[in-house]
Amino acid sequence: MSTSALRRTAEIVEFPPEVPPPTARPHGLAIDIEGLAKSFGDNAVLKCIDLHVAAGEFLAIVGRSGCGKSTLLRLLLNLEKPTAGSFFLMDGTTRVSDPRAARVMFQEPRLLPWASVIANVEVGLGAERRATGARQRALDTLKAVELVEKRDNWPAVLSGGQKQRVSLARALVSRPRVLALDEPLGALDALTRISMQRLMERVWLDQQFTALLVTHDVAEAVMLADRVIIIEDGVVALDVRIDLPRPRQRASASVAALEGRILDRLLGGDSAR
């Protein structure tokens, strides 16, 4: 009797959709980085990165240009081989080696100009492209980035922001558990950036992947991330948790304070040198 009562209670607890049951396994993967280093010839870009990223966390990586933040992302995506150290994608306590678990969105849209918008999104499905329901998944993802009406267009007719949205849809269509964003908004105008940031926050809340955002825009990092790290001289120089409630108010006092603190740290390194 007591067990059935418990089960009923569990059902009732599960009912409101906005409160996920605490026992549900997160969709995102945790990332364990241990002593990761990368040198190009004599140039040690990353010296020793030790970092634990929690499952489903939104981590922003900032730093001056050339500090190695993009290199870190490329290492995690297996686009570069580390000189030393290792990293693991973790599902609870098991290691995940499937390369499809992580997807990347580059600074450039990198769409195939000879493929329609929908075909470009389908590229993200990889080998699953020919499976039944693939087209529907691509269409649903295009809907999520509000571009479904452009599905049969060539990429050449899209604006910069629209191209990046297609690129985001391509990264999301396989429902990745880690999404790496390598300055994806760097080439967009200010207004498009703001609407893209909102879109990215929405899909992240919705899909609950682990997000790694490399950016040089501190305001963007503070607006979106749970945690901001600064990479300097090849190591993690600052690690700040951003505990502001979402949606965050652009230019609110608390956002500005954090932004100022991180910027000070970034620029302070300069005056000390």
Add this chain to the structure above:
Amino acid sequence: MMRKLLAGLHSEVLLRWAVPVSIILIWQGAVSFGLLSTRILPAPWEVVEAGIRLARSGELARNMWVSFWRAMVGFAIGGGIGFAFGLANGLSKRCDDVFDSTLQMVRNIPHLALIPLVILWFGIDETAKIFLVALGVFFPIYINTQHGIRSVDPQLIEMGKTYGMTPTELFWRVMLPGALPSIFVGLRFGLGIMWLTLIVAETIAASSGIGYMAMQAREFLLLDVVVLSIVIYALLGKAADTAARILERVCLSWHPAFQKA
């Protein structure tokens, strides 16, 4: 709106044809009024008449067919080999190291300079002409295919790899479509060289074909047939180029240069 479009098309077509049509009219007028001797240039009308005469006897169709066949076979052989080498050397650094410098050396030999040698090797039968056309067509196709494959955006290739494309998929979905604009440039250059080579080869050593028809007519001072042959070469060249352009338009419809405003 449709009418406006039609009218626009109309004036555009009119504009394009205005100059060639007036040149022919002036030419006809000059001959008719005796300003231009028929021993220098026959009237356009006489050229048309010669065309009709030769078409009736079946000579025109036979010679055109022979020339067309030589051009196509030579193009298929030379273009095919050029395309294969272009792909191989574009895709593989090793392959490029082995073959490219040799091919570049051979490229510097004007292929028409080989005519005496080719006649000694093959006589004046079909092989000689097909060989020359194939050799001429090879290089533009080879160079542009190789260049096209090499200049495919490396960022797109990296993207394909991160999304798990196999090498075969990468070739068909990224490399080849990316190289296509350049391959088409090679195709159109190749077609131009194809006709040029054939004209020279047929006027020097042949016993059939349009070039042969022109040389025979020259022996008998049939100026109208000579001009007719030249016009036919021009029309065949134009037809080949138009076909290539249509193909290009279809295959490259994604390209900004081919998109309707």
